[in-house]
Structures are given as C-alpha cells and as structure tokens.
C-alpha cells in the first residue's frame with residue numbers, strides 16, 4: 038500500500054518531472070497523454086490545480102484537475118510505471134476528492150479511454166459511466182478511440 042507518499046500542490050516548475058511521468062505512464066498509441074505546452078497553458082487558469090506525489094525526492098505520480106461552479110473535473114491521473122500497484126493512484130484519487138470538496142465541488146467527472154484499466158479504479162471509488170464520446174482520442178497511427186464519461190455526485194470522500 039501507500040508507503041511514505043507525500044502529495045502536495047505543484048506548479049509550472051514541476052512540469053518537467055510531470056512530463057517524465059506522463060510520457061512513461063501513458064501508452065503513446067492511445068493519444069491520452071498531454072503535451073507540456075497543453076499543461077503549461079492550462080495550469081495558470083482559475084480553478085486548475087496540479088497535485089504531485091513524491092516518494093522521497095522522486096516524483097512518482099500526479100493529477101491535474103479543474104474546479105468550476107461546484108463541479109470538478111479530473112483531467113489527468115498518472116503514476117510512473119515502476120511505482121504502480123503500490124496504492125499511489127488511490128492516494129492521488131483520495132487527495133483529488135478532498136481538494137474538490139475544499140473547492141466547493143460536489144459533482145465530479147472525468148473522461149477516460151474506453152478499455153483503460155483505470156475504469157475499474159474509478160468505479161470502485163464511486164464513479165459511474167454516464168456517456169460515451171466517439172473518437173475522442175487520436176492515437177499516433179491515426180487510430181481513434183472512444184472516451185467514456187464518468188461522474189460521481191454527492192459524497193466526495195474516497196471509499197478506501
């Protein structure tokens with residue numbers, strides 16, 4: 038489980054470390070990863086926040102999220118492959134719930150590629166599938182993949 042994980046709000050200075058996690062965690066064939074300039078463009082906007090998970094000095098995971106008008110969107114969640122399976126993803130998700138609540142958001146939502154194993158994690162934490170966006174992700178070889186829209190309303194604390 039989650040041993041000695043520190044989760045703290047990050048900023049633009051953390052983007053190089055975030056991009057290392059992004060580029061190793063996401064399979065490039067699915068087109069789910071964001072570029073550094075997409076992240077840098079979004080981060081200064083109102084309601085957007087970055088949470089960084091560290092073990093010691095090493096950045097091992099992050100979330101990027103946005104809260105507006107009582108709703109919070111989990112834009113990205115990733116954990117470095119060699120640190121996966123140790124509860125860091127669950128800790129980041131619990132942290133997102135707490136942050137969303139503290140920002141006044143009680144409706145949570147996210148998009149995730151249909152077929153991504155993370156769907157199991159999200160549904161265990163109370164998200165339900167509420168829609169589908171056709172061809173939302175474009176992979177490197179021109180293939181397209183649907184996104185599922187997931188939502189969770191009301192109680193925003195984690196289940197575990």
Ligand SMILES: CC(C)(COP(=O)(O)OP(=O)(O)OC[C@H]1O[C@@H](n2cnc3c(N)ncnc32)[C@H](O)[C@@H]1OP(=O)(O)O)[C@@H](O)C(=O)NCCC(=O)NCCS
Pocket residue numbers: 062063112113114115116117120121122123124125126127128149150153154155157158
């Ligand atoms: C999704 C992700 C963040 C989970 O991080 P993690 O640190 O490995 O998650 P945890 O160790 O907290 O495990 C969470 C639970 O979900 C399951 N799970 C999560 N991701 C999984 C995956 N990719 N494959 C299989 N099981 C997974 C785990 O088995 C675990 O369940 P358990 O407690 O019954 O064993 C990580 O797999 C990742 O970075 N994936 C690539 C990026 C991505 O697709 N992000 C989601 C869309 S934005």
